Amino acid sequence: MCGIAGFTFESAAAADERRTRFGPSLARMTAALRHRGPDAQRGLLLDGVALGHARLAIVDLAGGAQPMRDPETGMTVVFNGEIFNHRELREELAGRYRFRTRSDTEVLLASLVLRGEAALHTLNGQFAFAAWDPRTRALLLARDRAGICPLYFARTAGGLAFASEAKALFAGGQVAPALDFTALAQTLELWSPVEGRSAFAGVEALPPRTLARFQDGELTLRRYWDLDLSDARVEPGSAAHAEAEVEALLGDAVRLRLRADVPVAAYLSGGLDSSLLCAMARSEVGGGLRTYSLTFADRSYDERDAQGTMVGALGTRHRQSGVDQRAVAELLPRAVWHSEQLLVRAAPAPLLHLSGAVQAEGIKVVLTGEGADEVFWGYDLYKETAVRQFWARSPGSRLRPALLARLYPWLAGAPRSAALLADIFGPGIDSPTDLGFSHRIRWRAGARQLRLLAPELAASLAHEDPAEALLATLPPQVSGWRPLARAQYLEMQTFLAGYLLCAQGDRMLLANGVEGRFPFLDHRLIERAARLPDRLKLAGLCEKKLLRRVAQRWIPQAVAARQKFPYRAPAAAGLVGAGAAAWARELLSPEEIRRTGIFDPVQVQRLVKKLAESDCPTESDGSAVVAVATGQLLAQQFATAACPPEAAVEAVALEVA
Numbered sequence: 310m311c312g313i314a315g316f317t318f319e320s321a322a323a324a325d326e327r328r329t330r331f332g333p334s335l336a337r338m339t340a341a342l343r344h345r346g347p348d349a350q351r352g353l354l355l356d357g358v359a360l361g362h363a364r365l366a367i368v369d370l371a372g373g374a375q376p377m378r379d380p381e382t383g384m385t386v387v388f389n390g391e392i393f394n395h396r397e398l399r400e401e402l403a404g405r406y407r408f409r410t411r412s413d414t415e416v417l418l419a420s421l422v423l424r425g426e427a428a429l430h431t432l433n434g435q436f437a438f439a440a441w442d443p444r445t446r447a448l449l450l451a452r453d454r455a456g457i458c459p460l461y462f463a464r465t466a467g468g469l470a471f472a473s474e475a476k477a478l479f480a481g482g483q484v485a486p487a488l489d490f491t492a493l494a495q496t497l498e499l500w501s502p503v504e505g506r507s508a509f510a511g512v513e514a515l516p517p518r519t520l521a522r523f524q525d526g527e528l529t530l531r532r533y534w535d536l537d538l539s540d541a542r543v544e545p546g547s548a549a550h551a552e553a554e555v556e557a558l559l560g561d562a563v564r565l566r567l568r569a570d571v572p573v574a575a576y577l578s579g580g581l582d583s584s585l586l587c588a589m590a591r592s593e594v595g596g597g598l599r600t601y602s603l604t605f606a607d608r609s610y611d612e613r614d615a616q617g618t619m620v621g622a623l624g625t626r627h628r629q630s631g632v633d634q635r636a637v638a639e640l641l642p643r644a645v646w647h648s649e650q651l652l653v654r655a656a657p658a659p660l661l662h663l664s665g666a667v668q669a670e671g672i673k674v675v676l677t678g679e680g681a682d683e684v685f686w687g688y689d690l691y692k693e694t695a696v697r698q699f700w701a702r703s704p705g706s707r708l709r710p711a712l713l714a715r716l717y718p719w720l721a722g723a724p725r726s727a728a729l730l731a732d733i734f735g736p737g738i739d740s741p742t743d744l745g746f747s748h749r750i751r752w753r754a755g756a757r758q759l760r761l762l763a764p765e766l767a768a769s770l771a772h773e774d775p776a777e778a779l780l781a782t783l784p785p786q787v788s789g790w791r792p793l794a795r796a797q798y799l800e801m802q803t804f805l806a807g808y809l810l811c812a813q814g815d816r817m818l819l820a821n822g823v824e825g826r827f828p829f830l831d832h833r834l835i836e837r838a839a840r841l842p843d844r845l846k847l848a849g850l851c852e853k854k855l856l857r858r859v860a861q862r863w864i865p866q867a868v869a870a871r872q873k874f875p876y877r878a879p880a881a882a883g884l885v886g887a888g889a890a891a892w893a894r895e896l897l898s899p900e901e902i903r904r905t906g907i908f909d910p911v912q913v914q915r916l917v918k919k920l921a922e923s924d925c926p927t928e929s930d931g932s933a934v935v936a937v938a939t940g941q942l943l944a945q946q947f948a949t950a951a952c953p954p955e956a957a958v959e960a961v962a963l964e965v966a
C-alpha cells in the first residue's frame with residue numbers, strides 16, 4: 310500500500326504558474342506520507358488538479374510509478390492498495406487496451422477508462438484511489454468495500470483536497486488542524502467517530518464501499534456495494550457444501566494475496582484465524598514462509614505457547630518480538646501520531662512495534678487475520694446478544710441470564726451475581742427489536758468515560774447522543790434483519806472499519822512501510838458467509854462453528870479447538886505511578902489537563918490516583934486512562950500543522966503536464 314494526496318484548483322494555463330503556485334503545497338502533502346511509501350514520492354500538476362503519490366513498491370517494481378496517466382484519454386490515477394485479481398482483469402481488457410506495464414495500477418486505470426464507475430464492481434482488492442478525467446473535469450475518489458485503506462477529504466476554497474491521512478492535508482495548508490470535539494466524544498463512547506467524521510474539524514472520512522464524484526464544484530457520494538444480511542439471502546443447504554465453498558474461497562483469497570514481486574510474510578498470533586491463514590499460505594509457498602508474532606512480558610496477555618505449537622506444525626521461519634507495559638507506553642505517542650485519533654485501548658502500540666520488527670528484516674507485505682471474527686461471529690458480543698435475546702423472551706426469568714456467566718466466568722463467583730447480571734446486562738432487555746440492542750452494553754460502558762470531559766465541553770456536547778448519531782447512519786433495511794445480522798452489520802461498520810482496520814491495521818503497518826493483506830475480508834468470502842445459516846456461525850455458545858470445522862483439516866486440533874483469546878495490551882502501569890513514562894506524567898498532570906481543556910483535571914487526578922494505588926486495575930479504568938492520555942497526545946501533536954523535513958519535501962519529484 311502507499312499514500313495518495315491531491316487537490317483541485319481553478320485552471321492555471323501556464324505550466325510554470327502551476328508549478329510555482331501549487332507545487333510546494335503538493336510536495337509537502339506527498340512528503341507527509343513518506344512513511345506509507347518510502348520507495349518513491351512523485352507529484353503531477355495537471356490543468357485543474359494536483360496529484361501526489363508516495364510509493365511502497367510491491368508489484369511491477371520497475372514499471373508501476375505513479376501518478377499514472379492514460380496517453381489516449383488523459384485520465385490519471387493515484388492509487389493506494391492492491392488489486393489482487395489484476396492478472397485476470399488484464400486478460401479481459403487486453404484486446405481493448407494497450408498495456409505498457411505489469412502493474413495493478415495500470416489495470417485499475419484501464420478499467421476506469423473502459424468501464425467507468427462500473428469498474429468498481431470488478432475489483433477484488435483493498436484500495437483507495439483518486440482518478441481525474443480531464444474530459445469531464447471530474448475527480449473520482451473511492452474506497453474498498455471493507456474500509457481497509459483510508460481516505461480523507463476537505464472542502465477548500467479551490468474545490469476539494471484529499472489524502473490518505475489528515476496530516477497531509479494540514480502539511481499542504483489545505484485545512485488548519487483543529488479537533489472535532491463531537492468526534493472525540495463519539496470515540497470515547499463508540500471507539501471511533503461515526504462514519505464520515507474524523508477526529509478533526511473540516512476533515513471528512515470517505516466511508517468504506519463509497520464512491521465520491523467532485524465535478525463543477527459539487528460533491529456527490531454513493532455506496533457502490535453493501536452487505537446484505539437479510540433473511541431472504543440465507544441459503545439453507547447442507548453444512549458440508551457450505552464448508553467446502555468457504556474453504557475454497559478462503560484458500561483462493563490467500564492465494565491471490567500472496568501475489569507480489571517481493572516476499573510475503575504472515576502474522577501468527579496463535580489463534581484460529583491467523584493459524585489457518587498461515588497453514589494455507591504455507592501450502593502455497595512451501596517451506597519458506599516467514600511468520601511474526603507478539604509476546605508480552607505479562608503472561609496473562611501472552612500467546613507464545615500456541616504460537617510455538619503452530620510454528621512446530623508448519624515449520625515456518627518464525628520471529629517473536631516482545632513488549633512490556635513500559636514499552637507499550639513509550640510507543641503510544643507514535644501510535645497516536647499515525648492513527649490520528651484518540652485511542653480507548655493500548656492495543657495499537659504493540660502492533661506498531663511488530664511492524665517495525667517486520668520492516669527491519671526487509672519484509673514489505675504480511676498476511677493478517679482481521680475480519681474473521683466479524684464475518685464468522687467470533688466475538689463474545691454475538692453470544693451475549695443471542696443470550697440476551699433468549700432472556701428477552703422471558704424477561705422475568707432468573708435462569709436465562711445465568712447463561713451469561715458461562716461467557717464471563719468471573720460473574721458466577723461474584724457477590725450478588727444475579728443482581729450484578731441484571732445490572733450489567735438487563736438494561737434494554739425489554740426492547741429486543743432495538744436497532745442497537747447488541748451494542749448498548751458496550752456503548753453504555755464507553756459512555757461512562759464521557760464523565761471525564763471538562764464540564765464546559767461536556768455541556769456543549771450534551772445535545773447529541775453518539776449512539777443515536779451512529780444508528781441514524783444505518784440503511785433502513787437493517788432494522789428488519791434478525792438480531793445477530795444487525796449485530797454483525799453494526800460491528801463491521803463501527804469496530805472493524807472505524808477502529809480495528811484503522812487504528813490497529815493500516816496505520817500501525819504503514820507507519821513502518823509494511824502492507825497488511827486481509828484474506829478474511831475478500832468480498833466474495835464476506836458475501837458467502839452472509840448467506841450461511843446462523844447455526845453455522847454460532848452454534849449454542851460455540852463461535853465460528855463452520856470455520857473451526859475448516860481449520861481442523863489444516864491445523865493441530867489443540868489450536869483449532871482453542872478458546873478464543875482476545876488480543877489486548879497492558880498499559881496502565883506505564884502511564885501512572887512510579888513506572889510511568891515521562892510524557893504521560895507530564896500530559897496527565899493537572900496543569901496540562903487544565904491547559905488542554907478537553908478533560909476535567911479533578912476527575913482525571915482521581916482516576917490516576919486510583920490506578921496508582923491499585924495492584925490489579927480494572928479493564929474499564931485502564932481504558933479510561935489510555936483514552937485521556939491519547940486524547941492529550943492528539944491535542945498536543947496536532948495543535949499546529951507539522952511540516953515534513955525540508956529534505957523530504959525536496960525529494961518529491963514534481964512534473965507538470
